[in-house]
Amino acid sequence: MCANCAGKSGAARQGSSDRAAVAEALSRCSRLLVTTHARPDGDGLGSMLALHLAAAGAGKDSTMLVPDAIPLRYAFLFEPQQPAPAERFVELADRADLVVVVDTCAAAQLEPIAQHVQPRRDKLVVIDHHITADDVAATVWRDESAAAVGVMLAELLEEMSWPIGPAAAEALMTAVCTDTGWLHYPNTDARALAAVGKLIQAGARPDVLYARIYQGDRPQRFRLLAAAMSSLELHADGRLAVITLTGEDFARTGARPDETEDIVNEPMRIGTVEVCGLLVAQADGVTRVSLRSRRQVDVAAIAGRFGGGGHARAAGYRDKDAIPGAARRLIAACTQALSRTQG
Numbered sequence: 404m405c406a407n408c409a410g411k412s413g414a415a416r417q418g419s420s421d422r423a424a425v426a427e428a429l430s431r432c433s434r435l436l437v438t439t440h441a442r443p444d445g446d447g448l449g450s451m452l453a454l455h456l457a458a459a460g461a462g463k464d465s466t467m468l469v470p471d472a473i474p475l476r477y478a479f480l481f482e483p484q485q486p487a488p489a490e491r492f493v494e495l496a497d498r499a500d501l502v503v504v505v506d507t508c509a510a511a512q513l514e515p516i517a518q519h520v521q522p523r524r525d526k527l528v529v530i531d532h533h534i535t536a537d538d539v540a541a542t543v544w545r546d547e548s549a550a551a552v553g554v555m556l557a558e559l560l561e562e563m564s565w566p567i568g569p570a571a572a573e574a575l576m577t578a579v580c581t582d583t584g585w586l587h588y589p590n591t592d593a594r595a596l597a598a599v600g601k602l603i604q605a606g607a608r609p610d611v612l613y614a615r616i617y618q619g620d621r622p623q624r625f626r627l628l629a630a631a632m633s634s635l636e637l638h639a640d641g642r643l644a645v646i647t648l649t650g651e652d653f654a655r656t657g658a659r660p661d662e663t664e665d666i667v668n669e670p671m672r673i674g675t676v677e678v679c680g681l682l683v684a685q686a687d688g689v690t691r692v693s694l695r696s697r698r699q700v701d702v703a704a705i706a707g708r709f710g711g712g713g714h715a716r717a718a719g720y721r722d723k724d725a726i727p728g729a730a731r732r733l734i735a736a737c738t739q740a741l742s743r744t745q746g
């Protein structure tokens with residue numbers, strides 16, 4: 404899943420997309436700060452780490468910063484080197500001559516550092532693959548056809564002859580494989596597989612990475628998954644699955660808010676399901692909604708109607724209401740979208 408798909412983002416906009424300018428800015432810089440979005444996912448974290456490692460290998464003075472907690476399943480990537488926390492953004496951004504944001508173009512996704520990002524717009528570069536985009540940076544390379552930012556970076560770093568060692572290869576492999584559901588989501592294409600082939604040659608170990616990311620859950624997270632699965636409701640003749648996680652579910656299981664990643668995909672195991680929605684109660688009383696679509700429904704369009712965004716097959720938004728009201732609106736919107744498709 405993509406954390407971007409679970410948050411608000413700006414209206415869809417045809418942003419400037421300048422790969423060459425990004426490559427030039429990277430070549431020219433000497434002090435680099437690399438960061439990613441809040442609620443960071445495998446693509447954001449892996450892409451950030453890979454760019455940082457390759458930049459260091461190319462002789463740059465590079466630093467990483469994560470504006471939010473790193474989910475437990477990705478902590479192993481940063482065992483040798485911890486990224487700086489959000490509080491250090493101003494200090495590190497002012498020290499850097501280039502700040503690169505990977506895997507988001509949405510101001511709302513940068514919330515913990517957003518107020519400090521805007522005044523530094525001129526030294527900001529964005530590398531992203533989402534449809535929805537705000538005007539956050541002077542230079543933007545946005546490729547909506549890329550399965551992951553990890554694919555874009557694997558190609559760019561090779562072209563720039565920046566070194567991709569085994570650690571950077573595993574970071575990029577994490578980025579590509581998590582954003583493609585370990586190479587089974589509809590965004591899995593020849594370009595993603597070509598990138599993965601090169602990353603394995605560069606030392607990435609898919610079996611080791613899979614076990615570390617997907618088979619290292621805490622029992623609390625497994626119990627949270629069970630709670631979500633037992634909440635299943637089917638609508639629209641079984642084509643819409645809705646699952647929910649309440650504050651009580653978190654309290655009872657002891658799971659953390661960042662342990663919901665990928666739970667939204669579970670109802671896709673049901674053969675009739677075309678669209679899944681996961682509703683998660685937030686501490687502030689609002690509901691975070693994540694959406695997945697198998698083939699027929701553009702869930703980014705549905706999320707957009709509620710002020711969110713994402714990709715056609717994976718999107719999200721926040722509903723100011725608690726779960727029951729948010730669920731009613733979601734079911735109505737999805738049922739309507741499904742009625743316009745063939746069953």
Ligand SMILES: [Mn+2]
Nearest residue numbers: 446506552582
């Ligand atoms: Mn991504």
